Amino acid sequence: MSQVDTQLEDIRSQIEQEIPNDVTITDVKYEGPELVVYTRDPKRFAGDGDLIRRLASQLRKRITVRPDPSTLSPPSEARQQVLDVVPEEAGVSDLDFHADTGEVVIEAQKPGMVIGRRGSTLREITQEVGWTPEVVRTPPIESSTVSNVRNFLKQEREERRDILERVGRQIHREELSDDEWVRITTLGCCREVGRAAFILNTPETRILIDCGDKPGAEGEVPYLQVPEALGAGAQNIDAVVLTHAHLDHSALIPLLFKYGYDGPIYTTEPSRDLMGLLQLDYLDVAAKEGRTPPYESAQVREAIKHTIPLEYGDVTDIAPDVKITFHNAGHILGSAVTHFHIGDGLYNVAFSGDIHYDDTRLFNGAVNDFPRVETLVLESTYGGRNDYQTDQEDSERKLKEVINETYDRGGKVVIPAFAVGRSQELMLVLEEAMRNGDIPEMPVHLDGMIWEATAIHTTYPEYLRDDLRDRIFHEDENPFLADQFNHIDGGEDERQEVADGDQCIILSTSGMIEGGPIMSWLRHIGPESDSTLTFVGYQAQGTLGRRIQNGWDEIPVDGWGGGGRGDTLTLNMQTETVDGFSGHADRQGLENFVKTMNPRPEKVLCVHGDESSVQDLSSALYHDYNMRTFAPKNLETFRFK
Structure with a gap:
């Protein structure tokens, strides 16, 4: 018997000494950093909210309790029982039962209501049906990434469990x-x-x-x-x-x-x-x-x-x-x-x-x-x-000035932005500025991965500031769903249409002008002296963004936007840098x-x-x-x- 197996046997004995005599443990194993305990009596564990906490404290390990698969009620019966326990306002959108681990994945618009105060609703679910609930959020904005990742991990559950068991044994060797x-x-x-x-x-x-x-x-x-x-x-x-x-x-x-x-x-x-x-x-x-x-x-x-x-x-x-x-x-x-x-x-x-x-x-x-x-x-x-950046208030004020001046000239504001982080920060600034009348209402076009990255932000609001998280929970107040935002998904034809149209703001990847749709926007709008290219993020040495920031107005167009080898594009648009928006x-x-x-x-x-x-x-x-x-x-x- 390996040292890890001996360790698991010792842990099982310690657990059995702590639990009531009529509670049966069928298996104890490591899955990644967690200790997973399988039992024929999951309802008894759920009935004692402090039992798992006491065991985790005593063993100094993260513990998950799962039902032995032999004890599970059929999903067809358990489904309705789960829905009866979870408040309707939680907005359950899917239930996915996994008999191999005894888990039911509950997807809901408001996961907190499925969890309950200090996990009370989760324990009630286990007491009712025996299955161990796992809760995920229904994305307020549909995200193909989140959906694809969840579906992929569901398909790979068996292999993933093998990976976790192997990793767990390595951690605890x-x-x-x-x-x-x-x-x-x-x-x-x-x-x-x-x-x-x-x-x-x-x-x-x-x-x-x-x-x-x-x-x-x-x-x-x-x-x-x-x-x-x-x-x-x-x-x-x-x-x-x-x-x-x-x-x-x-x-x-x-x-x-x-x-x-x-x-x-x-x-x-x-x-x-x-x-x-x-x-x-x-x-x-x-x-x-x-x-x-x-x-x-x-x-x-x-x-x-x-x-x-x-x-x-x-x-x-x-x-x-x-x-x-x-x-x-x-x-x-x-x-x-x-x-x-x-x-x-x-x-x-x-x-x-x-x-x-x-x-x-x-x-x-x-x-x-x-x-x-x-x-x-x-x-x-x-x-x-x-390297002292202006504070947030001054940065936002300068950005609004750039937008207003460009708007008055009849031009467009093009902002090369990182899809993750700065784009969402800018979306919040622009939404509020238009709502308060600080800048004119106009379309804000989001190109590249910005919309998809924004959808991922709304899937994990617990990682955002409290006040923003609360707004996302209320669909009518979700700032990322404002009417001004338009996801560019029509490719080059839609870009041409925007370039030929009225004043607007364009947020586009890549943030350092190293390929991506921003290259197309420079081809469409770069020659316009009324428009403004506005940098809001760090431009690393060696990037085209840093060169333009340093004064280049002839830029190579090899391999993009129809440019041939050795072709260049003259940038006539104004160039501005607004510090303070860096992550x-x-x-x-x-x-x-x-x-x-x-x-x-x-x-x-x-x-x-x-x-x-x-x-x-x-x-x-x-x-x-x-x-x-x-x-x-x-x-x-x-x-x-």
Whole structure:
């Protein structure tokens, strides 16, 4: 019998000592980080709301109780019983019964009403029918991504359970080494923006944090070939942790499966969905531009199948000697500051991912309160000494001025925007400005993936600011459903029609003008001197967006919009930059994040910024807070214990 099997037998004995004698346990197994207990008496567990909490506290594990399949009532009977228990106002749209696990997935417009106060309605469902309820939200705006992901995971339930059981046994295996040390190796995004990737190493465990591409630099990928990463074989990586879904952090995760990785990916649920959306678009854009993508859609599906979603605040074992906790990063939907607790109190590391310290219209500001942190790996995108953005109110005022001036000239406002995060922030600003009469009412055309990304935002309102979440719950007040918003889905013909029409605002991907529909809008509207190209997000070095921002007015049109090799387009439209809409903290926000961090870290690695930015921020933190700081290069390794 293996060490894990012996451990499960011991756990089963402990559980049986705690429960009433007439309650039967039929199986105990690990599924990912969770301990799953199968019983012939699920109603008895449901009747004692504190029993599972007591067991979880005693065993120090996350516990799920499921009915033994032999005890289940037929779905045809259970369906009506579930509907009788759940309030009609919950808006149940689907019930999906899975006999292999004894779970019933309840899709509802108002999941909170299905859950009930402290889970009371869930317990009542189990008491009535024996099935274990799992609740998901009906998207207020239909999302093909959410629907496809849910259907795919439903089809792959059996294989996914096998994956989870294998991962669970790996997490809870016996520790093999008596050594104690912690190392971080930088594989990308050091003294540069993009291709984020790090290896966190202990004698027991090797974890890859993020695996992204570099905007504007085709072929520059993280240094995955080194021995610390895939050089020793993909099977030597125990887990992948994704801080958020932007491609400079997530684009190359499917590549790991091409190289033979078969382990878990830990991220939040909205990050999982957005990751799939952006990766598939990444493949689509590569195909349209005649480039050979580094992987295929099959590997994107593998990544989704291997993802174990975690919620903010849940402390989760991901290895024998590593626990992680995700916290809101305030950057985009589902973005996470990731806290690693290593060993039995040995060491603690926090990876900021990308953060926004202050509240925005979409999100609460980044969390920086932890039980312990010795080292912080901190993004530095706007870490330069002069990288101070205007505050939100001033930014919105300037954007309205640009729109009003352009409108008065009879022109159109074209905004290259990231599909995830900034587009939704801008939609909220524009909807309110038109409602209040600050700018004229006019169509706002959404091109690229912006509408689909918006639908995903409305599927996970619990990750948004409270007041916005409440508005989304009331269909009449959902700002994303305002009449002004038009989803461009008619391709080039519709774009031509918009270009020939009256004043309007166009939000279009890609945000750094590196391909995508924004190229078509420049061809249609770029020659118009009455119109305005308005930058609202970071433009990385080497991107066409940065070049235009720096004054280029002759831009190459090779391979898009009918342009031939060597052809160029003259931009006559006005160019404006409105700071303050970035999803990144500015210099002051980064300093405030560290200044108010509890506890304040002993060491800070400044990463994910141009060379001057990381060095400026590293120097300032050292002088102001007397902490050890570093501006590492790629392929450096730091030992912390």
